[in-house]
Amino acid sequence: MSNPLPVTIIMIEDDLGHARLIEKNIRRAGISNHITHFDNGTAALEFLFNPTQDPARRGPVLILLDLNLPDMSGTAVLARIKEAPELHRTPVVVLTTTDDRVEIQRCYDLGCNVYITKPVNYESFAEAIRQLGLFLSVIQIPESGG
Amino acid sequence: MVLDLRAPIALRGKWIGMILLGFVALAGIVGSAAILMTMNQRQMDGVAHAYQVERQVSAMRVSLLRIDSFRRKKDIERRADELKTYRTRLDSAIASFRTLTSDNPRQQARVPLLEALQAQVLLDVGAITKEEFGESIRVEDPLGMLDVLTKAMQDEELRLQRFRNAEMRRIQYGFYVVLGAAGLLLIVVGLLTFVSLRRFTRDLVNSRQALRDANAGLELAVQERTADLKRANGELQRFAYIVSHDLRSPLVNVMGFTSELEIAAKRLGEMLEEARKTRPETLFPGTDELIEQDLPEAIHFIRTSTQKMDRLINAILQLSRQGSRALMPAWLDMNRLLADVVETLKVRAEQAGAQIIIAPNQPEIYGDRVAIEQILSNLIENAIKYNQPGRPPIIEVTGRRIGTHAEFRVTDNGRGIDPGDFERVFDLFRRSGAQDRPGEGIGLAHVRAVVYRLGGSILIESELGVGSTFILSIPLHYSEEQSQVS
Amino acid sequence: MLAAGFLLGACFLLGGCLDSRGQDDVWYGYYYDDLRDNAEGAISRPYKTAQECRIAMQDYTMEAKVTSGFACARGCASARDGAIANCREVVR
Structure with a gap:
């Protein structure tokens, strides 16, 4: 563990503006990990579950997930990830405009690790992202498939 | 759906009539029985009565015949007590006969003749004097007359007995007819009651069914309306919810990039300051105004407007949530x-x-x-x-x-x-x-x-x-x- | 209607069972030509009182033979076969 594999951030976000803002703030928070962006759930799941991809080569991942996706609901993506034995320990950060208590509870029930509401107030949003950076530096990201 | 609720009420009236009729029939039976009992009693009284009359007639006959046997003077003297007894017995028998046949004019009509016979016999035997005999009618062959008369008297009682029996049979016949009629009435009442009860029950069941159907229809209509309203309401809430969420999404971008703009403007301001110090000649006129006034002003308006919009969206969200709670x-x-x-x-x-x-x-x-x-x-x-x-x-x-x-x-x-x-x-x-x-x-x-x-x-x-x-x-x-x- | 019919029938039948007595207040003289048999007697015209009846009957039987007789009575059931019985009151 002295030389862990770099964590890849997989961002599943259909709104390009949001994606750009998230990325900007992550970088601003001093996190330089590679970010792979998907604008729909199908492509993201394809990437995550593609058996031809060598998980070891891909390295450990952290998923940033938006709940409003064009092709499928974010909670469905979350459920798929948490059901899969090789992925269920992957940390998932849910990012969404929803602050509905029921939906938040559902995300936690499905096994999401952090839930961040996208605030319209930009400062608090940036703050949330910075906290995410902190979260990234603290957590022990497990070996993929481990 | 119109329900006729009067039908059962009319039926109830009919029903009471049936019950009354049943009671009348029962009363008829009881009354007839009572009358028959009375008649029976009267017949038995009649039998006893006839028997008594017969006894008295016999007693009269025997007493008179005995008295007639006192033909000799010395007999009367020697057996005065015996004669006296027979005379008393005869008197009492005639008196009894009178009383017993007090409802029969024919027997009553015979009493004077009997008395005349008595007087004649007493005179013949010498128990009474001519003076004592007085004005009484003279009867030839009193004993022959006695035989015929007593037989007629007994016949009369027998005839009355027969008449009474015939009357009894008539009464019995009447009783049976009443009994039959009452029984028939009871059966008819029972049948009618049964029929009307069945009809009543059927009507009741029908009307209840109709009521249930009407209720079910009404309930169904209400349920449909309620379901429609609930559906419409639910759609409205979902609409509000989705709108507020989807409105929020671009707003995040507006706000975010406004902030990015702000950061950029700030950097521009710093660069302007730097340029002013080092090489002010390179600055176009009006650049300061653009960077230091126009840009921050625009950003400020965008920001306050988006903040307001966020509050409004939140309000819609809150309302839609209230409706679904x-x-x-x-x-x-x-x-x-x-x-x-x-x-x-x-x-x-x-x-x-x-x-x-x-x-x-x-x-x-x-x-x-x-x-x-x-x-x-x-x-x-x-x-x-x-x-x-x-x-x-x-x-x-x-x-x-x-x-x-x-x-x-x-x-x-x-x-x-x-x-x-x-x-x-x-x-x-x-x-x-x-x-x-x-x-x-x-x-x-x-x-x-x-x-x-x-x-x-x-x-x-x-x-x-x-x-x-x-x-x-x-x-x-x-x-x-x-x-x-x- | 049916009920009324039955009721009427019952009353009629019950009525038939009751004694049909003659007029109570009127006296009749009953005269028998020969008391030695039970031939039908003659009935007089009605009288208001028993006394009237008796006087009339006595006048009538003044010249009659020994075996004839009479009585005055009221309230008699006029029975069939010519028999007169069950009178309310009979006097001689």
Whole structure:
């Protein structure tokens, strides 16, 4: 563990503006990990579950997930990830405009690790992202498939 | 569906008739039996009577024959006692005969002849003198006459007996006829009762079925309407929810990139400062104005507008959520509930120097605590907020029962509402009067939505510059059917 | 209608069972030509009192033979076969 594999951030976000803002703030928070962006759930799941991809080569991942996706609901993506034995320990950060208590509870029930509401107030949003950076530096990201 | 409810009532009348008829039949049987008994008794009396008459006739005959045997003078003298006994016996037999046949003119008519016979025999034997015989009729061959007469008397009794028997048979026959008729009547009544009872039951079942059908139809219609309304309402809520979310999404971008713009503008300002110091000749005229005034101003307007928009979206979201919240009715002590509401507003009331008076004896109601708290808290908060400038707010809350509803009045001495705005203030994002207080025009819209949901209503009485009264009427007992789908 | 019919029938039948007595207040003289047999007697015109009846009957039987007789009675059931019996009151 002295030389862990770099964590890849997989961002599943259909709104390009949001994606750009998230990325900007992550970088601003001093996190330089590679970010792979998907604008729909199908492509993201394809990437995550593609058996031809060598998980070891891909390295450990952290998923940033938006709940409003064009092709499928974010909670469905979350459920798929948490059901899969090789992925269920992957940390998932849910990012969404929803602050509905029921939906938040559902995300936690499905096994999401952090839930961040996208605030319209930009400062608090940036703050949330910075906290995410902190979260990234603290957590022990497990070996993929481990 | 028209139900004829009179039919069973008419049937009931018929029914009573049947029962009465049954009783008449029974009374007929009992009465006939009683009459038969009486007749029987009379027949038995008649038999006994005839027997007695016969005995007396025999006694008369025997006594008279015995007396006739006293032919010699010395016999009379020697057996005077015996003669006396026979005479007494004869007298008593004739007397008895008279009494016993006192209802028969023919037998009565015979009595004088019998007496004449008696007198003749007594005279013949010499038991009485010519003087004693007196005016009595003379009878030739009294013993022959006696035989014929007694036989006729007995025949008469026999004939009467036969007549009585015939009469009895007639009576018995009548009794049987009455018995038969009554029995028939009972059977007919029973049959009719059975038939009408069956018809009655069938009608009852039919009408009940009809009623059930009508009810089911009505219920179905109500269910359909309710389902429609609920569907429409649910769609509206989902719509509001989705709209507010999807509106928020681009707003995040607007805000985010405005911030990015701000950061960029700040950097530009720094660069401008740098350029001013080092090489001011390279700056175009008007650049300072553009960077230091126009850019921040534009950013400021974008920001305040988006903030406002965010608040409005939040308000819609809140309203749509209120509509989908499940109500949990419970018995509420309104005295305590109002005290709790006042307690939560305590700080704000103190800041405004407001006095809140809760009248005692608030009615107890069965309703949703959160909803009612929200309503009253909003109304009292508004009363604190919209005071007449320079006049500390005095707010009074009274409550009373009116029929099936509880009426609460929240009265203030605030700035009042223009009567033209009484409806408007309840609309979302609409406010009244000077827009000098913070707020989005959500509170009262929310209040009205909740009041409607509870099946109540809300009214305003107000005079500008004097004060307002919000009159809230909610059912004492919340029921889901009663509540209007808001 | 049916019920009324039955009721009427029952009353008629019950009525038939009751004794049909003659007029109670009127006296009749019953005269028998020969008391040695039970031939049908003659009935007089009605009288208001028993006394009237007796006087009339006595006048009538003044010249009659020994075996004739009479009685005055009221309230008699006029029976079939010419028999007179069950009178309320009979006097001689």
